[in-house]
Amino acid sequence: xxxxxxxxxxxxxxxxxxxxxxxxxxxxxxxxxxxxxxxxxxxxxxxxxxxxxxxxxxxxxxxxxxxxxxxxxxxxxxxxxxxxxxxxxxxxxxxxxxxxxxxxxxx
Ligand code: 2BA
Numbered sequence: 444x445x446x447x448x449x450x451x452x453x454x455x456x457x458x459x460x461x462x463x464x465x466x467x468x469x470x471x472x473x474x475x476x477x478x479x480x481x482x483x484x485x486x487x488x489x490x491x492x493x494x495x496x497x498x499x500x501x502x503x504x505x506x507x508x509x510x511x512x513x514x515x516x517x518x519x520x521x522x523x524x525x526x527x528x529x530x531x532x533x534x535x536x537x538x539x540x541x542x543x544x545x546x547x548x549x550x
Contacts, residue, residue, distance in 0.1 A: 445487040445497060448473065448538040449505050454483045457504040461487070466497060478510055478532065488547060498539070505536035 449457060454470065461468055466489060473484040489497050513529045 444542045444544045446540040447485045450535050453505040460500045501537050507535045510534045
């Protein structure tokens, strides 16, 4: 199972690639804890022998971009931590988790 958190702008291209290859995906609307803005979480149930192919597609279609952070977020650190706003934050390509699945079945 691959869980990929991707930017909304990259979802269309990635889903086009994976469906062309016959892979299946589920798309969940999500948002990041830091920027608090929308992103997309994709779930892929994929056989081990197709994993590298899927990861290559994610690498090719998901790009890093700069997002502007305009509001102060709670920062862990000394009380007088100061961050000038707005600041640019690099986001993406994709944040990917690969998990072993114990069982998979459909009823
Ligand atoms: P956000 O939490 O909104 O984070 C957006 C971007 O802000 C991150 O990009 C990173 O560059 C920066 N950022 C996040 N937390 C930060 C912090 N404490 N200090 C400074 N900069 C910080 P990405 O690393 O590409 O992450 C994009 C999105 O992927 C995240 O959106 C979040 O939704 C997800 N994500 C990333 N790492 C994760 C993890 N370990 N577990 C769960 N979700 C994760």
